Amino acid sequence: MYRYTQRYIPSKMALTRLPCVLALLTVHCYISVLAVVLRTTNKAPWANEFESIELPCLIESISTANPRIEWKKIKNGEQPSYVYYEKKISGDLENRAWLREPATLVISNTTRSDTASYRCEVTAPSDQKTFDEILIDLRIRVKPVTPTCSVPKSVPVGKSAELSCVEDEGFPRSQYQWFRNTEEIPEDPKSSPKFFNSSYVLNGESGTLKFSAVRKEDAGQYYCRAKNDAGVSVCTPQMMEVYDINIAGIVLGVLVVVVVLLCITVGIFCAYRRGYFASQKQMGSNYKTPGKGDGVDYVRTEDEGDFRHKSSFVI
Numbered sequence: 001m002y003r004y005t006q007r008y009i010p011s012k013m014a015l016t017r018l019p020c021v022l023a024l025l026t027v028h029c030y031i032s033v034l035a036v037v038l039r040t041t042n043k044a045p046w047a048n049e050f051e052s053i054e055l056p057c058l059i060e061s062i063s064t065a066n067p068r069i070e071w072k073k074i075k076n077g078e079q080p081s082y083v084y085y086e087k088k089i090s091g092d093l094e095n096r097a098w099l100r101e102p103a104t105l106v107i108s109n110t111t112r113s114d115t116a117s118y119r120c121e122v123t124a125p126s127d128q129k130t131f132d133e134i135l136i137d138l139r140i141r142v143k144p145v146t147p148t149c150s151v152p153k154s155v156p157v158g159k160s161a162e163l164s165c166v167e168d169e170g171f172p173r174s175q176y177q178w179f180r181n182t183e184e185i186p187e188d189p190k191s192s193p194k195f196f197n198s199s200y201v202l203n204g205e206s207g208t209l210k211f212s213a214v215r216k217e218d219a220g221q222y223y224c225r226a227k228n229d230a231g232v233s234v235c236t237p238q239m240m241e242v243y244d245i246n247i248a249g250i251v252l253g254v255l256v257v258v259v260v261l262l263c264i265t266v267g268i269f270c271a272y273r274r275g276y277f278a279s280q281k282q283m284g285s286n287y288k289t290p291g292k293g294d295g296v297d298y299v300r301t302e303d304e305g306d307f308r309h310k311s312s313f314v315i
Contacts, residue, residue: 035129036122037061038103046139047110048230055136057103057120064124069103075116083118107138112171115140143231144170147207149224151238155214156245165207165224165235174226176207181220185209216242 037060047053059067071084073091082090084105089097093114097107103120121133147167155161165176178185187202189195199212207226211218219242225234 034063034127035061036064036067036124036127036132037129038120038122038132038134040120040134040136042136043134044137044139046141049112049140049142050109052106052108053110053138053140054100055105055107055118055120055138057105057122057134057136059102059122062122062124062127064126068123069099070121070123071099071105072119072121073116074119080119110140112140112142114138115171140171141228141230142169142171144174144226144228144233146233147174147176147224147226147235149222149235149238151222151240153239154241154243155211157216157242158213158245161211161214161218161240163209163222163224163240165209165226167207167226167233170226170228170230170233172228174207174228175204177204177225177227178202178209179223179225180218214242216244218242 039058039060041056041058045053045055055071057071069084069087070082072080073083073093074080083093083097084090084099087099089095089099093107096109097105100106103122105118105120107114116138118136118138119133120136121131123131144167147165150164152161152163163178165178167174167176183194185200185202186192186195187204189198189200197215198218199215200218201210201212202208203210207224209222219240221237221239223235223237225232227233
């Protein structure tokens with residue numbers, strides 16, 4: 001069996017391998033084909049906000065003297081928009097980007113809105129394979145802003161309490177940690193002697209710190225830290241006081257209220273029994289004219305102050 005290999009490889013040419021079968025001989029022929037081939041050294045670059053970043057688009061193979069180079073931006077699944085077209089930067093990168101030979105895109109003073117996918121496209125009409133592209137995912141990291149912290153001012157012993165910490169600007173999403181009197185609160189209270197008897201649940205994703213039963217030892221100044229790959233921000237410390245409940249005072253107050261209500265009830269009952277709430281009867285002699293009976297006429301005389309009747313029978 002014989003094997004023939006053609007290994008002449010011209011510069012800037014891509015190779016395709018085609019099997020050639022001639023009768024009983026197997027010959028592998030490497031036939032050179034002119035083609036545009038791109039590559040990149042970083043498909044997922046990142047930078048902190050306001051820094052510069054390069055999106056490397058390298059032409060590994062090409063024979064066309066003046067290829068057409070384009071960059072497009074794809075954000076949130078929307079239609080691509082031009083970044084570099086007809087040898088000019090356009091869009092929101094017009095004054096913040098330029099092309100470095102042969103096709104690398106450089107962005108200065110990056111902002112969070114630059115986070116997107118960028119596609120480098122090269123067209124080479126003189127090559128047999130005339131087109132190639134590379135997709136690069138750019139992520140701009142944003143430092144967290146000062147988080148908004150909520151800490152109850154005072155909590156009775158044995159009652160529940162919830163502390164919250166929120167920050168919405170950072171990218172990637174911030175992780176949260178709580179501190180008491182400048183000492184970090186561990187996620188597991190059993191891992192620290194100072195927090196061993198505390199009954200709380202710390203959620204680093206949502207920023208909540210929940211006490212199921214507050215102790216006197218839980219009193220102190222609390223503050224939260226928001227952190228991501230771009231930086232750290234903290235809120236202003238706030239004091240949480242823990243006080244004892246005066247059981248004796250509460251019981252005494254309830255008894256006083258009950259006695260007062262009982263006295264009011266007895267007073268109202270006695271007044272009702274004595275008739276203070278009965279309706280008043282009209283005073284004086286109000287005379288009503290008696291109704292006429294059947295067959296009797298009433299006549300009042302001048303001499304008498306009363307009535308006399310005369311018979312008048314009707315048959």
